Amino acid sequence: MSERPQTNRRFVLRSRPAGLPDDGNFEIETLAIxxxxxxxxLIRVLVAALSPWQNQRLKDFKNYTNPFRIGELIDCDVLGQVIAGESGGFAPGVLVTGRLGWQEFAIARSEQLTAATAEFADTLWLTALSSPGLTAYCAMDLFGRPMPGQTLVVTSAAGAVGGYAVQLGKQAGMRVVGIAGGSEKCALVMERLGADICLDHRRQGLDERLGEACPDGVHLFFDTVGGGVADAVFHHLAKYATVLxxxxxxxxxxxxPDIDPVNMRQLWARExxxxxxxxxxxxxxxxxxRARMMQLCRDGRIRAVEQVVEGFERTPAALRDMLNGKYMGKVLVRYAHADDNLGGLR
Ligand SMILES: NC(=O)c1ccc[n+]([C@@H]2O[C@H](COP(=O)([O-])OP(=O)(O)OC[C@H]3O[C@@H](n4cnc5c(N)ncnc54)[C@H](OP(=O)(O)O)[C@@H]3O)[C@@H](O)[C@H]2O)c1
Structure with missing residues (x-):
């Protein structure tokens, strides 16, 4: 039987970054459990999921999310294993997901948790069946209204959310043009995720290449990045295009981050x-x-892309590297492995 851990390490915000965060913006606190x-x-955190919204919340500006306070635990979705307590059908050994943050252990109530059943690979509960997959699904389903034969452009197409938008667009019969940074990412977007073409935004001439890739214009633009890449896509919108x-x-x-210029001219010009x-x-x-994404995963129609970085201490560096475009798909940091001796309904 495993010994009950005595202390918990957790990352809290020490100072706000100006652009990208670095190790000095965070501090490790060690607390008794x-x-x-x-x-x-009591949950042992096995894998923490990183996302650009964490950098958004490190900064203090008016947004749809609240900024982290100095000294606050850095929040994120995690995969964990119950190691003590019994409640709401959860018992030691069971794998769960929840918003438990950058820490090695967490106390949680059952209503904060989702069971991660053994039907799917455990990390799928942080990718296709969690925020990235469900965000892409909901946004496309509610507002994208994908139409067969029309052209969809997806930015950060090798990214956590964008990768699912590409696949959902293809399933709806759209011509899908991905945009990603670097030839390796572009190859993944075409070969693994099924995009018709993927353009490297780090190469010169994106505007011209977009024109060639979208001869009928862009009918649906699924954008997760903004900035100059999005402005380049606006130049190629079809009339009455939808920008998501x-x-x-x-x-x-x-x-x-409080100032986010967008070139409105082509949005207006294309209505x-x-x-x-x-x-x-x-x-x-x-x-x-989630139910729809589960079915698509069962049918083998959705592919998850993820990269796993090892080690709790490397979490801040992994966030910075992710924001810099070093990784493909969802970036996960492994803190521990599940203890099979605990049993549980896995
Ligand atoms: N609205 C919601 O409910 C919701 C939910 C989830 C996520 N989000 C937001 O959606 C965005 C994407 O989230 P994600 O988790 O899927 O992250 P992600 O796209 O995997 O984010 C990392 C990627 O951003 C790209 N990037 C960074 N700087 C760039 C630049 N200057 N130009 C173009 N691309 C750049 C890089 O890809 P390349 O190497 O390809 O450039 C990098 O790999 C985030 O802003 C997140 O906050 C919103």
Whole structure:
């Protein structure tokens, strides 16, 4: 039987970054673990999921999310294993996901957790069946109205959310043009995710290449980055195009995230419709989207892309590297492995 851990290490915010965060913006706190009581569960965090919105919340500006306070635990979705307590059908050994943050252990209640059943690979619960997959599904389903034969452009197409938008667009019969940084990412977007073409935004001449890739114009633009790449796509919108704004990674990463210039000229000129999407506004769609994504995974019609970095201490560096475009797909940091001796309904 495994010994009950005594201390928890967790990353808290020490100072706010100007552009991209570095190790100095975070501090590791070591705290005694208070045993769970009542309906509480003690969870060992196995894998933490990184996302650009974490950098957004490290900064203090008006947004749809609140900034982290100095000294606050850095929040994120995690995969964990219950190691003590019993409540709401959860017992030691069971794998769960929840918003438990950058820490090695967490106390949580059952209503904060989702069971990660053995039907799917455990990391799928942080990718296709979690925020990246469900965000892409909900945004496309609610506002994208994908039409067969029309052209979809997806930015950060090798990224966590964008990779699912590419696949969902292809399944709807669209011509899909991905945009990603570097030839390796572009190859992945075409060969593994099925895009018709993928353009490397780090190469010169994106505007011209977009024109060649979208001869009928862009009917649906699924954008998670903003900035110059998005402005280049606006130049190629078809009349009455739909622009689906899901993320603003470029401005999140800048030292002035509160200012986010967009060239409105072509949006107006093409009479485009802009839908801005936040997952937090559609909680009632989340379980429907998860059920649909589960079925697509069962049918082998959705592929997850993820990269796993090893080690709790490397979390801040992994966040910075992810924001710099070093990784493909969802970036996960492994803190521990599941303890099979605990049993549980896996
Ligand atoms: N609205 C919502 O409910 C919701 C939910 C989830 C996520 N989001 C937002 O959606 C965005 C994407 O999230 P994600 O988790 O899928 O992250 P992600 O796209 O995997 O983010 C990392 C990628 O951003 C790209 N990038 C960084 N700087 C760039 C630049 N200057 N120009 C173009 N691309 C750049 C890089 O890809 P390349 O190497 O290909 O350039 C990098 O690999 C984030 O802003 C996130 O906050 C919103």
């Amino acid at each position: 208070v045993p769970p009581c009542g309906d509480e569960l 704004i899901v993320g603003r990674t470029v401005s999140n990463n800048s030292d002035r 485009a419709t802009i839908h801005c999407f936040s997952r937090y506004s559609y909680p009632e769609r989340w379980s429907f989207a």
